[in-house]
Amino acid sequence: MSLLVVGSVALDSVETPFGKRDDALGGSATFFSTAASLFAPVQLVAVVGEDFPAEHVEFLRARNIDLAGLTRAPGKTFRWKGSYTYELNEAHTLDTQLNVFASFAPELPAAYQKARWLFLGNIDPVLQGRVLDQVQKPQLVAADTMNFWIGGKKADLLRTLERVDLLFVNDAEARELAGESNIVKAARAIQHMGPKRVCIKRGEYGAMLFDHDHVCAAPALPLAEVFDPTGAGDSFAGGFMGHVAAAGNLEPTTLRQALAVGTVVASFTVEQFSLDRLRTVTREQVRARFDEFRKLIHIDELA
Amino acid sequence: MSLLVVGSVALDSVETPFGKRDDALGGSATFFSTAASLFAPVQLVAVVGEDFPAEHVEFLRARNIDLAGLTRAPGKTFRWKGSYTYELNEAHTLDTQLNVFASFAPELPAAYQKARWLFLGNIDPVLQGRVLDQVQKPQLVAADTMNFWIGGKKADLLRTLERVDLLFVNDAEARELAGESNIVKAARAIQHMGPKRVCIKRGEYGAMLFDHDHVCAAPALPLAEVFDPTGAGDSFAGGFMGHVAAAGNLEPTTLRQALAVGTVVASFTVEQFSLDRLRTVTREQVRARFDEFRKLIHIDELA
Numbered sequence: 001m002s003l004l005v006v007g008s009v010a011l012d013s014v015e016t017p018f019g020k021r022d023d024a025l026g027g028s029a030t031f032f033s034t035a036a037s038l039f040a041p042v043q044l045v046a047v048v049g050e051d052f053p054a055e056h057v058e059f060l061r062a063r064n065i066d067l068a069g070l071t072r073a074p075g076k077t078f079r080w081k082g083s084y085t086y087e088l089n090e091a092h093t094l095d096t097q098l099n100v101f102a103s104f105a106p107e108l109p110a111a112y113q114k115a116r117w118l119f120l121g122n123i124d125p126v127l128q129g130r131v132l133d134q135v136q137k138p139q140l141v142a143a144d145t146m147n148f149w150i151g152g153k154k155a156d157l158l159r160t161l162e163r164v165d166l167l168f169v170n171d172a173e174a175r176e177l178a179g180e181s182n183i184v185k186a187a188r189a190i191q192h193m194g195p196k197r198v199c200i201k202r203g204e205y206g207a208m209l210f211d212h213d214h215v216c217a218a219p220a221l222p223l224a225e226v227f228d229p230t231g232a233g234d235s236f237a238g239g240f241m242g243h244v245a246a247a248g249n250l251e252p253t254t255l256r257q258a259l260a261v262g263t264v265v266a267s268f269t270v271e272q273f274s275l276d277r278l279r280t281v282t283r284e285q286v287r288a289r290f291d292e293f294r295k296l297i298h299i300d301e302l303a
Numbered sequence: 304m305s306l307l308v309v310g311s312v313a314l315d316s317v318e319t320p321f322g323k324r325d326d327a328l329g330g331s332a333t334f335f336s337t338a339a340s341l342f343a344p345v346q347l348v349a350v351v352g353e354d355f356p357a358e359h360v361e362f363l364r365a366r367n368i369d370l371a372g373l374t375r376a377p378g379k380t381f382r383w384k385g386s387y388t389y390e391l392n393e394a395h396t397l398d399t400q401l402n403v404f405a406s407f408a409p410e411l412p413a414a415y416q417k418a419r420w421l422f423l424g425n426i427d428p429v430l431q432g433r434v435l436d437q438v439q440k441p442q443l444v445a446a447d448t449m450n451f452w453i454g455g456k457k458a459d460l461l462r463t464l465e466r467v468d469l470l471f472v473n474d475a476e477a478r479e480l481a482g483e484s485n486i487v488k489a490a491r492a493i494q495h496m497g498p499k500r501v502c503i504k505r506g507e508y509g510a511m512l513f514d515h516d517h518v519c520a521a522p523a524l525p526l527a528e529v530f531d532p533t534g535a536g537d538s539f540a541g542g543f544m545g546h547v548a549a550a551g552n553l554e555p556t557t558l559r560q561a562l563a564v565g566t567v568v569a570s571f572t573v574e575q576f577s578l579d580r581l582r583t584v585t586r587e588q589v590r591a592r593f594d595e596f597r598k599l600i601h602i603d604e605l606a
Binding site: 086087181182183184185188202204205206208215216217218219220221222223224225226253256257259260287290291293294296297298299300301302 | 389390484485486487488491505507508509511518519520521522523524525526527528529556559560562563590593594596597599600601602603604605
């Protein structure tokens, strides 16, 4: 039931109204795999530079994340610098240094090629396609993407999407990809591009899952303390996919629970800077908050 | 179990990307009472001008809305003109002609003074206070307000809020009223101003209810067709309060159901222009969509 993730491992410098942090462990694959490893064994494919601190490698290894696919290349690690205003829903990118990530060409170790659950992090859709060429027959291919690829590599993205079963995007990305402002119509249009399951992430407003003809909507947890939204979307996807891998099936019940697990995991992520909260949260704490979440959304039937 | 509403009855001219309509029946009290009358008897206090069409009066009367408090004053009816872009979440006011509404001084007929459930629509907080002076002992005093009063009559609004049990506001209004960007902290701050219950409306993103120490969050229904958001918030409040009046209690179960009923009623409102859909929707249709809504948000517990 291994879960394979391909994406970025980075060093993030982030500033929010509540403080700042330089060169913290970040990257989509880092948040994803840290979250997912709460629930299932994870295999990671990513590249870091010579400057990547050994302690970060040790942290990932200690999470029971298989690092056979983590390569160290000559040069510096991918760096992202961003800030948030009090409108915490949107990151403002101040600087991006791709460094070793610029020539990232994911090669899957032989043991990874039979992965049953696959998550293609937000990388060039051409590279996402090359990963797909290397896997045998996953039960679920999930992917993330962003406006950069939607705007700049649309044809490549559409080719990759034909091979994707579940797409994670935020509202704005869904609207841009579909060229449709209504979010329901946008999701339906994306389903026609390939992925029969579309998960729309809406930050503090929650998430929706369009699973063939079924729809599930979940609000986010109302949080009094939000320090740093970095990694919320990736840890949401990690929690979602980790739950699916642990359950071992794609039943509607499982996917709806996955939506809630992702919501809960992301709610922990944003409570502190960077990975600080996610790295200490336990499966029991996730479970307790999952139960709280069910109470939060509970509505009795009418008499 | 009568539900008393004080607010505006207006003629709206609205333009959305899907069409336009001139001088349609509108106003906060109209949407509220049309929605609430699906569930409970409603008493309406409002003012219209000499030009107010008799057919609108007949429509309201046919809904079993008590019009003893609807006065006709010399002059023209309150008119609002607005437009929406594809970002349907926010109205752009093009013109407001207060007309007879400018000198509105709500006088409650004797029979209204014992109302058990009260909704103070979005009017001058001084007038809201004068209504409160005229009622005997309602079981619940609910109120709406807006940025115009938060910015321009804050002291009066705060005096009124001390006498309010349940405040309906949208996100931006809650943030502005509390001077706090975090929505949970904003709600808690408003609870300290008086209303122990705060309902935050978030348009297409749903709604949240802060009821003393308890919180309930509900997404909106994902709608493929949204024609005109005018009146969504007022019909949400009408559905909410109508359900409470019909249930006759303030139990957490009732209030959570009310949040869902309001959500469902608003979802009908926005599907067509103006009151077109709300005026034809039946209690059975609301109930059927309420059941759909519960399925939409359903998450099974973890094994």
